[in-house]
Amino acid sequence: MARTYEELDWLIAQQHPMTELLKGWAGINTGTFNPTGLEALAGLVVDEFRPLTETIRIVHPDPVEMVDSLGRVIPRPLGANIHAVQRPDAPVQVLLAIHMDTVYDVDSAFQTVEQLDDQTLRGPGVADAKGGLVVMLYALKALERFVERTGNRQIGWQVIVNSDEEISSPGSLGLFTEAASQVQLGLLFEPSLPDGSLVSSRKGSGNFSIIGQGRSAHAGRDFHHGINAIVAAADVSTQLHRLTGSWEGMTLNVARIDGGATNNVVPATSIIRLNIRYTEREHEEPIRQAIQEILDTVSAQSGVQFELHGSFASPPKQLTVGTESMLHQFKSCGEELGLDLSWAPAGGACDGNRLAALGVPNVDTLGVRGGNIHSHDEFMWIDSLPERAALTALYLMQLAEGVIHPPTAAPRQASSAPSNEETATAKTGL
Secondary structure, three states: OOOOHHHHHHOOOOHHHHHHHHHHHOOOEEEOOOOOHHHHHHHHHHHHHHHOEEEHHHHHHHOOOEOOOOOOOOOOOOOOEEEEOOOOOOOOEEEEEEEEOEEOOOOOOOOEEEEOOOEHHHHHHHOOOOHHHHHHHHHHHHHHHHHHHHHOOOOOEEEEEEEEEOOOOOOOHHHHHHHHOOOEEEEEEEOOOOOOOOEEEEEEEEEEEEEEHHHHOOOOOOOOEEHHHHHHHHHHHHHHHOOOOOOOOOOOEEEEEOOOOOOOOEEEEEEEEEEEEEHHHHHHHHHHHHHHHHHHHHHHHHEEEEEEEEEEEEEOOOOOOOHHHHHHHHHHHHHHHOOOOOEEEOOOOHHHHHHHHHHHHHHHOOOOOOOOOOOOEEEOOOOHHHHHHHHHHHHHHHHHHHHOOOOOOOOOOOOOOOOOEOOOOOOOOO
């Protein structure tokens, strides 16, 4: 029973240092396109993980190509990623992962961490997902205390802390792909659902930009010589919006239109940003074809030339036999800790989607309880820090002891690694 693990008693006593660590980490701006802040946090995270691991390294990815507000495809630098390995020759191998980037840019108004009361912390990334990063760290601290106490070295682990999950992990996908061939299961520390429930399956997500090129002209003297890219973009956007529901569970969100200049110039350039959520991998190509048909039709009518950029970078995560068995294992561990865990599907995408596509069964909501993620009211409940760390630590210790066993891996899905071309539209959360 869980009460026989002294490491769990130690964890429950760590609420204060866990909270203080989270306050410090969440106080550093780590918007996906703030490599300076991400580099600073990476150094602090490495300092915390280094005593636990045999090898740890900081990996600097190549820049990612993105469409800017002028319709140019330009390179943008990404932040540092962290990769750590411990006991790579152990018979049980686990990947633990979470991201340190947030959706809050360096110029966001939401920068401050506040403790609202004894149980509530509000701030950028406290739930998504720096709270989960703290949970992961302390769960591994407990595991290594267990290994030292018992001499049980049957479990090894890798850690990936990436800096680009909010834009579908284009710069860290290689780390996940390499690790996927070396581990039997994955644990990810996205925030749980507000009541503590786990996520069982997720929709896929695709981020795209559409560049429209028309012809500028003086809006008074030469109006009819111009080809208005903004008007054509509005037409495209309306038709894209109507695609929602064309496939079961599919939504298409036109998130933003850029372009134009002063009022007396016919705008020559437009950029449409959109995000697509979908339930089946087989829907990707028909959706792409439907988008292209709309672009071709509006182009023929308006004279604006359109170019589609982006990819379906997060395939749908289905509830496989392997993942379902892990959920039941976590439910059993939760019962030993007095937790009544359940699970439900969610529309948000995360690195759990990418791991599932790589054939690795995983549970991806082992982080803190909280809510209002991706908003200026993001919060987490402080007592969920030791609670969720104890849940993962118990799971890992029982894996080491053979009380529970790694699931059978799901078949690896056909690769759809994203091109080095993503839009700035971040994925939505849970």
